Amino acid sequence: MLIHLVTDRFSLGGGIEHIYQIVKGLKEFKFGIFAKSGRAEQKFKDLENVKIYTGGYQPGYVLKDKPDLVHIHHLRPLFFFFKKRLAPATHGSISKRTLQRYKIPVIFTAHGLHIHKYEFSGLIRDKLKYTLRFYLEKIILKKPAGVIAVSHEDRDFLEKKYLLKNVVYLTNGIDFTKISRTTGSKTDLRKELNLPARHFLFITVARFDYQKGYDILVQAIARLKEKFSRETEKIRFIFVGHGSEFERMKALSRELSVSEYISFLGERVDVYKLIKACDVFLLPSRWEGLPIVLLETGLLQIPVLASETYGNREILKGDKGILFKNEDVEELAVAIKDAAAGKYDLNRCARNLFTEVETNYNLGKMLNGLREIYSSYKTR
Numbered sequence: 001m002l003i004h005l006v007t008d009r010f011s012l013g014g015g016i017e018h019i020y021q022i023v024k025g026l027k028e029f030k031f032g033i034f035a036k037s038g039r040a041e042q043k044f045k046d047l048e049n050v051k052i053y054t055g056g057y058q059p060g061y062v063l064k065d066k067p068d069l070v071h072i073h074h075l076r077p078l079f080f081f082f083k084k085r086l087a088p089a090t091h092g093s094i095s096k097r098t099l100q101r102y103k104i105p106v107i108f109t110a111h112g113l114h115i116h117k118y119e120f121s122g123l124i125r126d127k128l129k130y131t132l133r134f135y136l137e138k139i140i141l142k143k144p145a146g147v148i149a150v151s152h153e154d155r156d157f158l159e160k161k162y163l164l165k166n167v168v169y170l171t172n173g174i175d176f177t178k179i180s181r182t183t184g185s186k187t188d189l190r191k192e193l194n195l196p197a198r199h200f201l202f203i204t205v206a207r208f209d210y211q212k213g214y215d216i217l218v219q220a221i222a223r224l225k226e227k228f229s230r231e232t233e234k235i236r237f238i239f240v241g242h243g244s245e246f247e248r249m250k251a252l253s254r255e256l257s258v259s260e261y262i263s264f265l266g267e268r269v270d271v272y273k274l275i276k277a278c279d280v281f282l283l284p285s286r287w288e289g290l291p292i293v294l295l296e297t298g299l300l301q302i303p304v305l306a307s308e309t310y311g312n313r314e315i316l317k318g319d320k321g322i323l324f325k326n327e328d329v330e331e332l333a334v335a336i337k338d339a340a341a342g343k344y345d346l347n348r349c350a351r352n353l354f355t356e357v358e359t360n361y362n363l364g365k366m367l368n369g370l371r372e373i374y375s376s377y378k379t380r
Helices: 014-025 059-063 075-082 096-102 114-119 124-140 152-160 176-180 186-193 214-227 246-255 271-277 292-299 312-316 329-340 346-360 363-375
Strands: 002-009 030-036 050-053 069-072 106-110 146-149 167-169 200-205 235-240 262-266 280-283 304-308 322-325
Touching (some): 002 014, 002 059, 002 075, 014 292, 014 363, 030 059, 059 075, 069 075, 075 124, 114 124, 146 152, 152 167, 176 292, 200 271, 200 329, 214 235, 214 329, 235 271, 271 292, 280 292, 292 304, 292 312, 304 346, 312 322, 322 329
Parallel strands (some): 002 030, 030 050, 069 106, 200 235, 200 280, 235 262, 304 322
């Protein structure tokens, strides 16, 4: 069975890692992976059941080799597949009539619902964008043969708001063995990674963009410095990642006079070691789908402090982490102070999260679910 997986770009991050785990774990299937060129193409070079296509995701390009199934992982290529007029012919594109004749089933995984980004500004402009996107997505998401939701909240939204009848819940899973190889004491890892030995360390690993809420965190650090200066002297923050707001967040930290408390490390390949070397993982996102990084942090048995929002609360509810009110700078500052002061039972939260991830988010469970979904299209 030949399955073509389609995403936007070969960019480092959770999306490509998710696709990598699929093709690596389901060796009985042949895969083509379609996306615009990026830095993550080499990740797949040693997998014999995979062929990489870097020319984008025009429908004719994706369908040319007549796959048995197309599995799309990004809304942009999904829109390309189902808009009324196909884009100009490139890479051996085919006509819409031929596309219809192939009758190749297309399924879509919703890795979070980015319509949520218009819920936060309160601007009339964003309310209009929300309405426009709502009706566009409601139409487009009815087109695939099936839609996979990675969280219960997303499934409920898709079914109740978009009135979709083609939704199945299948959460993300992660490879435990890779994470279990991350060993070493906190002291040794800090020495190896050149991190402060005696400070209480918070770490954030995420893209630098509006969704991830770095601006909320930097403002909270400034509030912490203003109100709890003595405690702040014992705390440091490690920011890992890159993105469109990277330089702006560095500038904001200088503007608010807190740059001395923050280490901007950029993209790193030793993320697991960095997380394990720190005391608390912080995720101040405005919204999430089902954040892989929280699952990884759970397996590393590091406690989590996160915004009470889509995705985060599904993983952390029930004493599996500390949740603060979304976008509430003041509450986040107090939570950071209290965590560093030992006012939460962080070890219990870490143990509970580990058990939750080990039980419900293992890679084998996800792969078995996908295997069943893919196989259901063999005879269609």
